[in-house]
Amino acid sequence: MKKGIIGKKLGMTQLFDQNGNVVPVTVIEAGPCLVTFKKTAENDGYEAVQLGFGEIKASKVNKPMKGHFDKNDVAPKRFLKEFRLDDTSALNVGDVVKADVFAEGDAVDVTGTSKGKGYAGVIKRHGFQRLKMSHGSGPVARHGGSLGACSTPSRVYKGRKMAGHMGAVRSTIQNLTVVKVDAENNILAIKGAVPGPKGGIVTIADSVKA
Secondary structure, three states: OOOEEEEEEEEEEEEEOOOOOEEEEEEEEEOOEEEEEEEOHHHHOOOEEEEEEEEOOHHHOOHHHHHHHHHHOOOOEEEEEEEOOOOOOOOOOOOEEOHHHOOOOOEEEEEEEOOOOEEEOHHHHHOOOOOOOOOOOOOOOOOOOOOOOOOOOOOOOOOOOOOEEEOOOEEEEEEEEEEEEEOOOOEEEEEOOOOOOOOOEEEEEEOOOO
């Protein structure tokens, strides 16, 4: 990973490319992020930087985090995220990372928390098909059907797809393209959809598959 940043999802819109084609994009407020801590191979066994995003009152920071910020002499931040970069020598504690670290055409991975859907059945959650609507299926056409064998193994295997809580999990969309960079307003327009609702916190980093 060469670069990364924390951002807030603002919503979706569309842009037009040079050929006049419509490009659906997600608008993200990327930064500014403050370097709040730096890890080194000598002390921690690997190199990484910790970025902070979002303002927060000092009175709302708990004592352990207050000590962390005071030790590094940086302003408190609401969200923290660690990035393992290939080269951290260019960044020091107190530096500010802005949206212009990315350029138009860059391939990125966007990670966030997906929208919570609550309790969902197997059709909505896993894409199951309905059972037969006649010939004795009764009122259970949207149920999951058989859960496995009977006497052997006399149990349901772990990992079986069943009804349950859907969404609200960490999710990553890989290999998206940065369509536009507004450095002045710290805005990134990224092609396609990214996880989470409007206002959700996401991390943007170089694509591992590019």
